[in-house]
Amino acid sequence: MNTEEIKLTQYSHGAGCGCKISPAVLDIILHSPISHTADPNLLVGNNTRDDAAVLDLGNGSALISTTDFFMPIVDDPYDFGRIASANAISDVYAMGGKPVLAIAILGWPIDKLSPEVAQKVLEGSRAICAEAGITLAGGHSIDCPEPVFGLSVNGMVDIRNLKQNSTATKGCKLYLTKALGVGILTTAQKKGILKPEHSDIAPKSMATLNKIGETLGKLDYVKAMTDVTGFGLLGHLSEMCEGSNLKAVIEFDKVPKIGVIHEYLDQNSVPGGTVRNWKSYGHKIAGSEHKLNRKTTILADPQTSGGLLVAVEASESEDFEAVLRANGIPEKNIISFGTLEEKNEAHLIEII
Known part of the structure; x- marks a missing residue:
């Protein structure tokens, strides 16, 4: 089998983080009437929907443990390995x-795809690691x-530096380090309507x-x-708001977005994951009338290996933006797109 001719997305029904089970269904799965013995050393479990589990090692540092895997979101095996690995890390x-160790998770249809193709996936993973x-x-x-790949990753952190999604404070400004829209572009690719000149935009971002x-x-x-992944910006921001007992007001025009996505939205390039996301949390969004529109379709777009969603004290926003700039974040993404405010009973997120 010639690995140059393989198109991995033809072998799976889903793609990337768009494969994730919707937030509403996940609530049912995670609910259990069985009481669990609390581990005093477990600093972060799944009660706040954080990105990883964190275990206190007793010396001022903690172990971070996570796993993430999905079906192909790109056709090229090497790129699939790179993207799945960047997403997990x-x-x-x-x-x-700080990541310290990775273990691979590989599911492979050996009757359909050769081991040489899987080898390319692992080579991409090693490159990102x-x-x-x-x-x-x-x-x-x-x-x-169906082909499945991902990683189990361990990391280390000084406990004083540990960040969670549930610890934001009133008045914080919101930032996003990568532009939204990879779900729209990868869906266009699967539909065969993605222009050649746009073919590298999503893979570059995801890797x-x-x-x-x-x-x-x-x-x-x-x-x-x-990080913003399969639940889209609105889903992960909802988790931050709920965990922190706050509401968010976001300015749509300031949210970082991939510029070319609008022409693919005109061709109805909308991932199925967007609809599942919206059914789970659309009722929490002010002014949406519980229906997807142009803005909310973008904000609910499932991201694979998306950017970091960060809540920053407003008084330090200028210093924070300088840090982003010094670390190579694109200038178009160095802008606050919203604020966190006192929660009310009406809605969790307001879009203006």
Whole structure:
């Protein structure tokens, strides 16, 4: 089988983080009447929907543990390995940590795709792990009806630098380090309508590591942080608001967006994950009348390996923006697109 001719997205029913189970269904899955014995050393579990579990090691530092995997979002096997790995490692960065070790998770349809194709996936993963300064140290593989790849990643963090999605404070400004729209573009690719000149935009964004998260973890004025993935900006911002008992007011025009997505929205290039997302949390959004429109379609677009959503003390926004600039964040993304305010009973997020 010629790996140059493989189009991985033809072998899966979903793509990237768009494969994620919707927030509403996940609520049902995670609910349990069985009481769990509390671990006093577990600093972060799944009660706040954070990006990773965190265990206190008793010496001022903590272990961050996470896993993430999905079906192909691009056709090229090497790029699939890079993107899936960057996405998994991002959970450690989103907690303000430093990744230290990765283990691979591979499901492969051995009757449909050759082992040489899987080898390319692993090569892409090793390249991203090397960029993150860690080793792909092993893993587990199974025969699977559709190709699946991801990582289990461990990281370390000084407890004083640990960031969560539930610790934002009133008055914080909101930032997003990557532009929205990769779900729209990858759906256009799967539909065969993506222009050749736009083919590198989404893969480049998705394979970019959120390394800056380790730096942001050391900033006291960064009050909360998470990465934006399959639930879209509105979904992950909702989790931040609910966990912090606040509401968000966001300015749509200031939200970083990939410029070319509008021509694909005109051709109805909307991921199925967008609709599932909206059904889960659309009722929490002010002014939407519970219906998807142009703005909310973009804001609910499922991102794969999306950017970091950061809540920053307003008085320190100028210094924060300088840090973003010094760490190579594109200038168009260095803008606050919203604020966190006192929560009311009406809605969780207001779009203006």
